[in-house]
Every structure is written in structure tokens, then in C-alpha cells.
Amino acid sequence: MSIYILCLILFAVGLYCLLVKRNLIKKIVGLGIMEYAVNLFFILLGYRHNGQAPILDKEQAIVNMVDPLPQALILTSIVIGLGVMALMVAITVRLYEKYRTFDIGEIRRLKG
């Protein structure tokens, strides 16, 4: 159980970073931490203590395998996360070219 709480704390660290930090790059890092906390949560769902790799072999009896499904899902999720991260960094670079700053307080032409 405690390992899930640690995972939740990791999630909360990411959320705190996203909400409080004013630097765009730090916000992106916070979002990355949140995402990996959720990925870790998925992996924990399939985890068995002293588990074996889920490879079906003739000699090997099926005892105490880890669940392969969450691992397969998380591969997809990591790739999606990579795409979002790349787009985010690209937009941040362009924002820096326009505003000459990473401070979210000074990037506010839109309001109302």
C-alpha cells in the first residue's frame, strides 16, 4: 500500500510544480513528473513481488508472472507523452523568440 502512497506523492510534486512555478520550462518538467507518476501507477498495478517476466515457454510453468497488459499500455502512453512534450518544448522556444522571457507573469497579452 505504501508504494501507492509514494506514487501519489510523486503525482502531487508534479502538480505543485505545475501550479506554483512561474517558469515555463519548470512547468513542463512538472507536467512530465505528473505523467510519469501515472505511468508508474500503471506498472505497479501489474507488479508481483519476485515475479517473472511474462514469457510463455514450454519448460516454464506459469507461476507468479507480472501482468504484461499495463506494460504494453504504458509503452503507448510514454510515446504519446513524448509527442506532447516535443510540441510543448517547440511552442516554448517560439514563445521565447516572441516575448524574450520564460516568465509566465510577463506572457499575458490575452485576458478578459
Add this chain to the structure above:
Amino acid sequence: MLPIFVIIPLGCAFLIPIASKWRKGSAQILANLAGGLLLLFSIKSIFWLKTGIKLYYLGGWKPPFGIAMALDGMTVLMLIVVNLIGCLALVYSIDYIKRYTSPALYYTLFSLLLAGLNGVVVSADLFNLFVFLEITSIASYALVAFGTEAEELEASFKYLVLGSVASILILLAIGMLLGSVSTLNMADISRSLAASSSSSKDIILYCTALFIMGFGLKTALVPFHAWLPDAHPAAPAPMSAMLSGVVIKTIGVYALCRVVFNILGFTQMISSIFIWLGIISMLVGVLLAIGQWDFKRLLAYHSISQIGYVIFGIGLGTPLGIMGGLFHLFNHSLFKSLLFLNAGSVEYSTGTRQLEKLGGLSKQMPVTSATSLIASLSIAGIPPFCGFWSKLVIIIAAFQANNIAGGVVCVLVGIITLASFLKIQKYVFIRKVEEAMAGVKEAPLYMLFSMAVLAVLCVAAGLLFLPFMDTIIKPASDALLEGLNYAGLILGT
């Protein structure tokens, strides 16, 4: 036949960058061809539904193990909304996108967006739905920033951060469901949750909260609405029409309803959450809209308010309320897309969208002016047009369900909406001509064509609303009202 809705736009998105290397104009031909085909197939899907729910098993694996796709009444309604608006926005783009430097990239992203939207709608697997939702989101983040001006990048970054948080919350909820029932097929999840013991009640509660937060952020219901008024005006006009008309409905309202009605179960608590979210969205959206002077920003605030109607109607939970909500969803996609296309053509011809600087365009731009009048009357709920009937159905349903306060708010918001659209008509089209507006010409042909088609549809859906509700809206609301029986329909037995 179901995967065709994903294959066509995805293949098109792959072919466009290659084809546009050897011929410049091929990108728009390919994209429009794909849009037309998709529209044709989505209209055909009404007839597929006549013989019951259609299923497709990816790779031939049966539901609890493989990925399944399903077509029921709700899916058909959303397919028509997505592909109708998508096709018309693509036709509109032929002329509009000439102002931007790389049309091929625009059409690639647009095709990816269509692939994602269609995928969300046909998928019957929760993780698959999430993947398509992310494809949609990434394509729309990129399209919001397409102009790469300072404001557009800022809006896109805001949208990106909030959209990613929403995706993470949805993924967390999917993980919790996977942990408790060890399956991802929607029908199988719903059956396992119903069969398991009382501890699943807590899981359902957590997941409902996470899903409402996640999809609420994607839908821009009021406590979660901060990104919408920035992101929707910043995009190119056809993309704004897609965002307001289709994207917030498909990855927001549709996904939320599918999850809440067919997987987790619609309870009294969820009903009251929906009703309150709807009422607050209606009021706050329309009150913030009055003071706006940017044409597209005003329309974006009205999107929040009109989505409030949809969520309120569906949240009532009665057959009439759900039907009204879904009918309003369809109508809103028609007239809000039309209004955004109008705003785009005004901006195309005059170069500004500030209401104070515009004026007297009804002489110079007769088609834009006439179609925007039809759209304004529709959104404000004036009798023969489509918006009137759906609002009427929602208000009657509210009074039938003894929700007097909600019904009164609906009427009140309708009146304020009328006021703010009179403001648009007055400032943009009717007011006396200024010197600066003298040389303005009407927008090019393809832009006029898609606006005219949407205006005709607005009138047609209003005049023929009874046969229309029978053929398209009724099966959709029946699919939601099936509730947890959905599992039996999909899995057989």
C-alpha cells in the same frame, strides 16, 4: 466497415506530406476527397444502424481480449456531426488557408484531427478511446498555434497545459478501473463492475470524479473553462469552427456521456452534478460574453454557455431531456461553426475582428451577412430556426422534471444570448458604412459555398425537426438510455 472512418483520414494524413512534395496543389485535393468520402460513409451509417448495433473486432479477437469498435445510435449522431462539419470546414479552407505559408502541414494536421475524432467515436475500448483522444488533442494544440504569432502561441501553451492535465486525470481513472476489474473493453468493464462486490462502489465514485474533471476540462465546463476563450479565437477560422463545433463535443460531451451512462452508471448524484455544471456554465458563459469586443472571442464565450444547455439537458436524465440535449448538441455544431466561418470571412475581407472597427458590411458582403443573420437567430432561439426547437425541448423537459430554477435560467440565458447577437449584427453588418470599409469585397466562392450549406441546414433542421429527431436523435438518446444494458448489447447474451 467501421475502421474505414479511421483509415481514410489517417491514410490521407500520411499521403499528404509525400504527395505535396511533387505537386503543390495535391494536399487540398486529397484532404477534400477524404472529407467528402467520410461524409458519404457517415450518412450511410444511418442505414447500417437499421439492422441493429454493428461490431468490428480488430484482428478477429473477440471482445474481452481484443480491441472492438462499435456503432450504435450515439455513434451515428457523432459521426454525422464530425464529418459534416469537417467536410465543410475543409471546403472552406481551400480559399482561406492561402494566407498561411504551409498549407500541406495544415491539411496533414486536419486529417489527423479527423482520424482522432472518428476514432474516439467508434472505439468500444477505453484505452483505445484514450489514444484517439490524445491524437485529437495533439492535432488541435498544433492547429491552435498554426499562425505562430505571439497571441496564438500563448493560447496554445495554455491549452496544452490544461489539456495535458485533463489527459493525465483520464489516464489515472482508466488505470483505477483496470486495477479493479482487469479489463479495458467498455462493455466488459461495466459488466464486471455490476457483478463485483460493494468495494467497487468506492472505485466507481473515484473514477466518476476523475472522469468528470478530465472530460470537464476538455469540454470547458465553467470551473474548467479558462483555456477556451483564448484557444478558440486564436486558431485559423475553419479550425475554430471545428474546435467549437465538434472537438469539445466529441472528446468532451460524447466521451463523458459514454463513460457515465454506459460504463459507470447514471445515478442521482451524477444527475445533480451535471445539472449544476450546466446551469453555471450557461450563466457564466453568457454573462462574460456580453462585454467582449472581439468577434471570435465573443463566439467562444457563447460556446461555453451553449454547452451548458447540452450538459443541463442530458443531466436531467429523462428521455425528453436527453433528446433535447443531443438535439441541441447537433444544432450547436451547425450554427456555431457557421458563426465562426462568418467571423473568418469578415476577418479575411477586412483584416480585423474588433467589433468597433467594423460596420456596414451587409451591402458589401451580402452572403456572409445573410448567413450570419440565420445563425444568430438560430443560436438565440427564434422560432422557425433549429436552435428554437432544441431549447424548447430542454425547457419543457426541465419543467417536467420539476427543475423550475433550471428552466427559468434557460429562458433568461436565451434572452441575453439574443441581446449579444443583436450587438454583433448591429456593429458588423447593419451600422452605417465607415470610410475604412469602403473597398471591402465579398469572400471567395468556396468560403461562401460552405457557409450557404450550413445556413440551409440550420433552416432545414428547424423546419423538418420532427422527422429529423426520429431518424437521428431518437436512436442516440435510446443508446444513452440503455444505460448499463449496453454491456449485454455489445457482448451478446
